[in-house]
Amino acid sequence: MEGSGIDPEGYQALMQEAAKMKNAELEQKRKDWIRAPDFLKRTLTNADEVKACRALGTFAERLVFVSRHKDNGNDLCQDGKFEEAVEEYALALSVLLWFHLPNGRHSEEVPLHVGYNAFEASGCRSLARESAQVVLLNIAHCLNKLRRWDASVYACTYVIDRLDRHCVKALYRRAVAFYGQGTSFSLDQAVEDLVSASSVDPEDPQVTRLLTRYMKEKLKQDKKDSTIWKRSFARMKERAREDYNDEQDVDDSHHGAGLAPAGKVGSLVAWSRRNPLLFAVYLLIFGHAAYRIALILTSPVGLAP
DSSP states (O other), rough: TTTTOOOOHHHHHHHHHHHHHHHHHHHHTTTHHHHHHHHHHOOOOOOHHHHHHHTSSHHHHHHHHHHHHHHHHHHHHHOOOOOHHHHHHHHHHHTTTTETTTTTTGOOOOEEOOOOOOSSHHHHHHHHHHHHHHHHHHHHHHHHHTHHHHHHHHHHHIIIIIIOOTOOHHHHHHHHHHHOOHHHHHHHHHHHHHHHHHHHHOOOOHHHHHHHHHHHHHHHHHHHHHHHHHHHHHHHHHHHHHHHHHHTTTTTGGTOOOOOSHHHHHHHHHHHHHHHHHHHHHHHHHHHHHHHHHHHTTTTSOOOO
């Protein structure tokens, strides 16, 4: 841009900053869409049958559509065709809970429309909520079979947070999905969900059986983690001792502060001053260990011998 008085590099930087701001704005507007799993994104459709069903005034009229696709999904699920079943369940869900473009294809926002709450009659609204819950739980079951753990957690969490926080089936299936994620933290989350489910229905044999199994695995994991923490703590003590000895060899005037007090406590203090972030990590590790032990001790279901 010679002769225009505009710095090309400055102009380019300005355009890049504007693009970043625009992208951040779009992400905020589309946060529900970005976080949603594939099965929910499938509800963004212009299929004539779906659009016509959404326009129906009462849920009784929509129920025919929901029931047909839910039953199709059930049949496919029983045949082990879980992927196809999810597609049918997503169709059933698409007239109860769906994404839409308010301004057509050029819309910047992709809001999630809660169709099951749109009915004025409380009976229709209650039935619509129950139908949405059933469909979401069926989807979660299929997703667990397909080992799509994150999407299953999303479906179950939606039910627990927005439809029925005491739903045993949602807590159970989310526990299965958490366990499938395969981390120590997700195992803790699975146990928490099963403890919650057991408190709602202590007589549920599936919950009791799975909680007993997961608690046994949790104890094994805790022992393994305990060994790791002991080794880490030993290394931490050794490093603290080395750091303290190093400080003893350096003149106080070079540090601007006095040496740490002598002894084990002084060594730990000296090390924590030199490694504040690592020290904070160790504190979090030990705090998490205490929490996991407390969870085991307060569980209402005992471990089988």
